[in-house]
Amino acid sequence: MDMKPVITVDNLRTYFYNDKRCNKVLNGISFKLYKGRTLCVVGESGCGKSVTASSIMQLLPVLSRIESGSITYHGDKNDIRIDQLERNGKTIRKLRGSDLAMIFQDPMTALNPVYTIGWQIMENLKYHTTLNLKERRKKAIELLEQMGVSNPGKRVDQYPHELSGGMRQRAMIAMAMSCNPKILIADEPTTALDVTIQAQIFELITKLKSEHDTAVMLITHDMGVVSELADDVAVMYMGNIVEQGPVREVLKNPSHPYTSALLRSIPVLHQGASQDLQPIRGVTPDPFDRPTGCQFGPRCDFYTEQCTQMPDESAVDATHSVRCWHADACRAAQKPVPDHAAGQQPVVQ
């Protein structure tokens, strides 16, 4: 495992300016992406996970900007400060597609309906490689085949509406992987897909990761996806990363009250109707009317006066960090995590 990061995000702040109001969507987040490892960024709506991806790709909307902090891409030759680049300038456009790639949630709207998928894949190759037309077409068909699209020679000339949801998503992944990017950012890639298709896509992403050593940043709200796919996980709430670390660590030993509350509020398969589902009390605060200090404070069981000050990131151990004054109390109060192995039928082979 390569321990040199490909992307370092340090104390990133991104603010949105709509309606003459300032919304501090990202309020100082720091994390690293490593080659060959998947980081799952998980959180509910409004936490800022999609904005994190947009910030890294410099695809933020017009009425917003990166306020402070840094996003550094550690390329082969040198390090590039992405946050300092001109939006849509030459440098970032060179990086996008060849070093940084992104796949989106809704494959129907993410692909251009008036061009064939082959054309769209070849366009990416045209801009970032020196292959000629015939070579590009051959590579596009190769890519579609690698992604598990049946009959790629025929599919390459088809339009997005002629393909099913799962196939469109594969086409989008083919487009993203066409230039072997170092980093793949996937923004809820399977939320719009059926669960059986989701399983296929996950297999695909895992295969790609191991074959090309890509660093994958997967954004999701589904803890099950995190559990199955992630190597590392970062839990976000209202613009802060409240806990991050290796997935096994975080799920077995949640040290932030939000993480453990979230885990307790999700119905667990095979636990049946008698499980004690505990919704998190309260509601997510209005982004324009935030609590002072720790954002989870008003909903937290461990709240004290100290929480009116934003906690610093403290280390639980070498790889696991948390942003909470009461992380120890939270860990100690853990009810035994529902045992997922019990009650499950033996799987049919």
Added chain:
Amino acid sequence: MFTLTRTRTRLDRQFDRIRDLEEAGLNKKSTTSRALRKLLNNRLAMFGLAIFLIILLSSAFAPLLTSYDPLGVDMRSILKKPSLLHLFGTDKLGRDVFTRVLYGGRISIFVGLGSALGAASIGVLLGAYGGYKGGWFDKTVIRFSEIFMSFPQLILVMMLVSIFGQGLSNLMIIFIITGWGSVYRLTRARMLSLREEEYVQSLKSFGLNDFIICYKHILPNAISPIVVNITLSTAMFILEESALSFLGLGVPLEIATWGNILNASQDLFTLQNTWWLWLPVGVTISLFVMSINFVGDGLRDTTDPTQQG
């Protein structure tokens, strides 16, 4: 590690101002509707609204602003230049042009607004139900509207004028007949998308009457583009009235309307020598129509989320 510093733009400075205000706690969540706030902030729309109100109120309160009679012939003061006595001068029959413009405004605005509202009423009535229900009613009405919209308006006007004679109400009837089609299509299109909303399905699950669902519950959500359309149609009809009166097909010539005033200025002599006969009224028409367009555009922009507002 090399760093490129990003150049700061005007947008950046705006952002800095907003951020500092926000941090000082001075940005309160405002209680007025966002649409209203956006409209008030739109300088062009506010300017348009001001001009519109000035002209409208001047016409409405014409007797207060001028003591002359718009039909009052005074053969002793023919073609007098603008002066303190006659602000816009006098025309070929000695009538005060300023007075005629003011009184003319009443009719022109009445025709414009009246036609727009009339066309909108019919268009909304038919479009809402047609769009909601579909079926043979919708199919029939849409064919109907296509027939009306494809009729060349001038031919229709000439036909009706030759049969029924000139007159204000005839003009308005013609405008409504040829104009309802566009509002109809607009409303119908909105209805087609709104009827799929889940609250509509919920009303259907209660078994509520189709008319109540369509006109009472769904229509209020479709209204805003229709209001924009009404403002812009008003401007269009005023111009059309002017054009038709100018051609002699509208309101009888003695009655002052903006178009009739222009009518009297058709020859080269008037154009070159007695500019006050056509310039003030032309400018008034242009200003009025432009101001309505500004307000209409402003209303349309209030629904645009990408603009800073």
Added chain:
Amino acid sequence: MESNKEVLVQLKGVKTYFPVRSGFFNKVVDHVQAVNDVDLTIYRGETLGLVGESGCGKTTLGKTIIQLVKATDGEINYNFGSEIGVHDLRHVSGEIEDLARKRIQIVFQDPYSSLNPSFTIYQSLRDPLAKFGVKDKEAQRNLIGNLLEAVNMRREYMDRYPHEFSGGQRQRIGIARALCVDPEMVVCDEAVSALDVSIQAQVLNLLKDLKRRLNLTYIFITHNLSVVEYISDRIAVMYLGRIVELAQTSQIFDHTMHPYTEALLSAIPVVDPDHKTQRIVLEGDVPNPINPPSGCNFHPRCRQCMEICKTERPALQKHIVDGKEHFTACHLYAKAETRVE
């Protein structure tokens, strides 16, 4: 056991086909077979979960029962009680139709389009209440206030507009609306799918609570198996317009019979990093409901496909597993007897 419970709705051979038009004259060239020959019994007081993936017809079936979509064929027999008796919902009119609308209600998926943005909550609920007998303004406001409190919201909220509420709150208002006519049965069409996971728990617990207090029957439509396991008594698994498996919840999970249900269960990611599911990954995509495969709809993707599966459609047959009724439509378990229902 099921035999002691009162039957509330009985579906027989229900088909809902949507015509596909093509060509210059808009001729009907084919049909989307959204719901294809469904037999189902729903008992009073139970929560029946309808699960399946997109295109399986679960939402269409729910809407067909409540008559928002017209069935093309079949019977939907509703038990109105001893006085009025059992009537086919497809052929009722007048007073009985109004009664049907009162007895069966629906909660929708999207909290953002399920409420009229131009009306306050009170204004939205006024007309349905007036239609069903509550015409006096005071009485209306009183009733709406009680409903809001029943879904854990404040009475004053009835004068607010939908955009002032969060997604979870709007969903609760949607539930209050469904309850405003005092229904017996509520169809929950993906009622929690569009909500954040932590809010889903709130709404699920609320639904469970209301069912207990008001003696409701639920048809709970969802694609999320963990949620359906939590809330349902029985589960019906649908694939391409047909029911492939129907049994009590615990039976579905502990004694899965149909290969599709198996694959579905194994595809769900489990929140336990130590547990790596032996996933049964299905080949190919969900086929088109316009042209379903011959024989068993599932045969092109089934790992255990036999020769007979390609030609003959398996009927939904009753089996007794673990002493309980368990229906499945699969040749692996086919018995000589014909369809039982």
